[in-house]
Amino acid sequence: MTHPPRPPADASDSRSAYWFLRGMLASLQVPGLVLIVTFVGFGGLLHDLGFPVGAGILSTVLVWALPAQVILIGGLAAGSSLPALALAVCLSGVRLLPMVVSLMPLMRGPRPSLWRELVCAHFVAVTLWVEGFRLLPKVDVAGRPAFAVGLGLGLSLLSAFGTAIGFFLSHMLPGPLAVALLLLTPISFTILLVRNARHTVDWLAIGFGTAIIPLAADAPGGLDLFWAGVGGGTLAFLIDRYRPGRAS
Amino acid sequence: MSGLNEWTAALIVIFVGFLPNEVWRVLGVLFGRRIDEDSLGMRWVKAVATALLAAVVARLVLVPSGALVALPLWLRAGAVAGGIVGFLAVRRSVLAGVLAAEAILVVGAWWLGVA
Numbered sequence: 053m054t055h056p057p058r059p060p061a062d063a064s065d066s067r068s069a070y071w072f073l074r075g076m077l078a079s080l081q082v083p084g085l086v087l088i089v090t091f092v093g094f095g096g097l098l099h100d101l102g103f104p105v106g107a108g109i110l111s112t113v114l115v116w117a118l119p120a121q122v123i124l125i126g127g128l129a130a131g132s133s134l135p136a137l138a139l140a141v142c143l144s145g146v147r148l149l150p151m152v153v154s155l156m157p158l159m160r161g162p163r164p165s166l167w168r169e170l171v172c173a174h175f176v177a178v179t180l181w182v183e184g185f186r187l188l189p190k191v192d193v194a195g196r197p198a199f200a201v202g203l204g205l206g207l208s209l210l211s212a213f214g215t216a217i218g219f220f221l222s223h224m225l226p227g228p229l230a231v232a233l234l235l236l237t238p239i240s241f242t243i244l245l246v247r248n249a250r251h252t253v254d255w256l257a258i259g260f261g262t263a264i265i266p267l268a269a270d271a272p273g274g275l276d277l278f279w280a281g282v283g284g285g286t287l288a289f290l291i292d293r294y295r296p297g298r299a300s
Numbered sequence: 301m302s303g304l305n306e307w308t309a310a311l312i313v314i315f316v317g318f319l320p321n322e323v324w325r326v327l328g329v330l331f332g333r334r335i336d337e338d339s340l341g342m343r344w345v346k347a348v349a350t351a352l353l354a355a356v357v358a359r360l361v362l363v364p365s366g367a368l369v370a371l372p373l374w375l376r377a378g379a380v381a382g383g384i385v386g387f388l389a390v391r392r393s394v395l396a397g398v399l400a401a402e403a404i405l406v407v408g409a410w411w412l413g414v415a
Contacts, residue, residue, distance in 0.1 A: 249350075
């Protein structure tokens with residue numbers, strides 16, 4: 053990527069449009085293709101659980117965080133109460149905060165603007181976070197907010213497209229391939245968990261979350277995710293903090 | 301979930317999905333530089349988020365509510381375990397893990413003649 057000379061002030065709008073398009077184009081790379089496949093799995097899950105496809109696609113664009121979307125749709129299918137689901141969705145989103153904080157200096161551009169930062173932050177999720185660190189340093193500082201929004205919107209649209217494909221594909225696939233579609237979401241989350249687990253507390257949380265779900269599956273009020281998530285996570289946190297031989 | 305129409309579902313997506321999740325992005329913009337990521341509170345919330353994600357996976361695999369029910373538990377759990385082994389064995393490649401899990405599941409389903 054070449055660095056063109058700084059444009060005159062009256063050309064800044066067209067420069068923004070240029071970087072926005074560059075961002076959208078940059079979404080058409082391997083990470084964007086992986087996202088399509090992941091959201092094809094989510095589309096299959098929507099169909100399997102009987103969730104309306106339009107609202108499912110809306111969740112991809114608005115929520116833009118697959119774990120939260122699966123908690124929401126899976127929880128509705130399991131009969132969880134809406135307040136319990138809102139709490140579970142909220143707790144699952146905490147990982148977005150450090151991502152926003154660490155990527156924002158690269159997305160912000162030369163003139164701080166709260167609205168621009170909120171729009172940029174909306175698109176932050178794992179893929180944009182990784183791609184942002186890779187691509188944004190090569191972009192003109194003035195063009196970075198437009199590039200980030202273009203990249204995020206491009207990734208969102210690809211994922212919305214994948215969601216729709218998955219929903220309609222699951223009508224047509226033969227049995228073994230239809231179940232393969234349904235395994236895409238849990239297996240990609242599992243690998244994500246294993247890849248991100250660095251400390252003892254992470255492994256404890258994975259173990260407790262997994263072990264509590266079968267026990268809590270019939271919990272009254274559809275609170276199984278609450279007990280497995282909040283209960284299991286708290287247990288992992290406390291055991292890690294007070295276990296003997298802990299370094300700090 | 302039968303009887304959920306598009307408009308009701310869209311409202312649920314906005315109020316139970318979008319808003320509770322978006323809170324963290326907004327907080328990141330507003331207070332990002334003042335939040336200590338290593339504080340006890342943040343460490344607890346992260347542990348809860350990890351357990352929650354593991355619970356989501358476990359519910360999809362161990363107590364599924366859709367078409368995966370047709371497959372025996374050992375095949376569903378075996379496919380996920382095979383995926384982890386594939387991921388760790390082939391240079392921590394996500395693709396290798398996903399392909400290993402899917403291969404076990406599809407071959408198993410075909411072998412058993414179910415699904």
